[in-house]
Amino acid sequence: MSAAEKKRSLVVMRQSPYGGSLARASVDLALAMGAFEQNYDLLFMGAGVLQLVTGQDSQKIGAKNIGRILTSLPLYDMESVYVDAAALDRYGLNEADLVLPVSLLDESGLRSFLNDADHLVGC
Amino acid sequence: MNYTLLVLSSPTSGHSAQTAAKFAHSVIARGHSIERIFFLDEGTTNGSRAAVFPQDEADKLQPWTLLADEHGVELVLCIASALKHGMLDETEADRYARAGATVHPAFIISGLGQLIDAASNSDRLMTFGD
Numbered sequence: 001m002s003a004a005e006k007k008r009s010l011v012v013m014r015q016s017p018y019g020g021s022l023a024r025a026s027v028d029l030a031l032a033m034g035a036f037e038q039n040y041d042l043l044f045m046g047a048g049v050l051q052l053v054t055g056q057d058s059q060k061i062g063a064k065n066i067g068r069i070l071t072s073l074p075l076y077d078m079e080s081v082y083v084d085a086a087a088l089d090r091y092g093l094n095e096a097d098l099v100l101p102v103s104l105l106d107e108s109g110l111r112s113f114l115n116d117a118d119h120l121v122g123c
Numbered sequence: 124m125n126y127t128l129l130v131l132s133s134p135t136s137g138h139s140a141q142t143a144a145k146f147a148h149s150v151i152a153r154g155h156s157i158e159r160i161f162f163l164d165e166g167t168t169n170g171s172r173a174a175v176f177p178q179d180e181a182d183k184l185q186p187w188t189l190l191a192d193e194h195g196v197e198l199v200l201c202i203a204s205a206l207k208h209g210m211l212d213e214t215e216a217d218r219y220a221r222a223g224a225t226v227h228p229a230f231i232i233s234g235l236g237q238l239i240d241a242a243s244n245s246d247r248l249m250t251f252g253d
Contacts, residue, residue: 007243022131022252025164025204032235038243119248121129 009033009040010117013048017066018058023051026123027069034076042073043105043113045084049091052083052098067099074100084110126150127158127245129238130166131252134176134183140169143251144186151194159197159241160190162230166251167205170198170230184227191229198230199237 011030015023033040044052056067073081085104088094095102105113114120128147132139147157162169169187176183190196200210205226211219212226226232242248 009242009248020164021204021207022164025201028203029163029235029238033239036236036239038239119242120250121242121248122250122252123131 006039007118008116009038009119009121010114011040011042011121011123012114013042013044013051013123014046015051015123016047017051017053017056018061018063019047022123023048023066024064024069026121027051027066029121029123030073031069031076034073034078041080041082041117042078043082043084043110044087044102045110046087049083049087049093052081052100052102053093054097054099071099082113124155124246125158125244126155127238127241127248128160129248129250130160130162130169131164131250133165133168134171134174135168136165137253139251139253140166141181141183141186143249144190146249146251147190147196148186151190151196157190157194157196158245159199159237160187161199161201161238161241162204163201163235163238164204165208167200167208167210170200170205170210170226172227173225188227188229197241200226200230200232201238202232202234205232 017023051066056065058065080103082105083102085106128143130140130143134140191198210226212232213224216224
């Protein structure tokens with residue numbers, strides 16, 4: 001592939017929202033990729049799906065509300081975010097519990113989705 | 124082949140950051156190139172010139188500074204993460220009235236655009252996390 005060709009990146013979010021500082025850093029990365037008009041998608045896997053849960057209140061731990069930051073993503077031309085359906089299920093969540101409209105991926109869907117990206121950023 | 128490396132973990136958490144530095148040296152030894160190495164979140168603490176490691180443990184800083192000094196590799200710390208982790212160069216130390224720089228001069232502090240730009244010019248983007 002030529003370096004000039006626009007690559008499709010996939011940012012994989014696997015961190016719970018407030019367990020460390022990496023979740024916030026990777027949300028910032030996603031926002032920056034939007035601002036720089038990159039061709040990218042966001043995929044939430046594992047504990048990362050908890051970043052999308054509606055009604056987060058992070059005020060008492062002095063952190064910014066990650067759910068709220070994520071709702072600004074569509075402003076950057078992001079049509080959809082992708083979610084590992086099995087992870088949602090594991091946490092007893094469904095689409096109505098999330099701050100954004102999402103596309104669910106099952107196991108085989110995930111595999112091809114990960115394969116199709118030129119670059120993966122695993123956070 | 125041209126590589127960009129993204130380092131997420133600190134020098135003291137597991138061996139992922141050390142693996143990243145070794146990988147970078149191997150990439151160059153095999154005739155490939157490094158577009159840039161970007162440090163995000165706790166990864167920014169790899170740039171510390173203040174950390175002191177026990178003498179009977181591997182030097183965690185030198186593998187990075189060698190990459191910059193001998194091979195001209197750009198080592199970039201994410202500014203938002205760096206500031207949070209107390210990683211300041213002279214400019215940032217002055218700006219925030221802190222006692223002095225904590226970042227080794229082989230590293231520079233800049234924004235996430237440096238990662239995005241490097242990745243778009245690279246064949247491979249490798250993430251080194253926990």
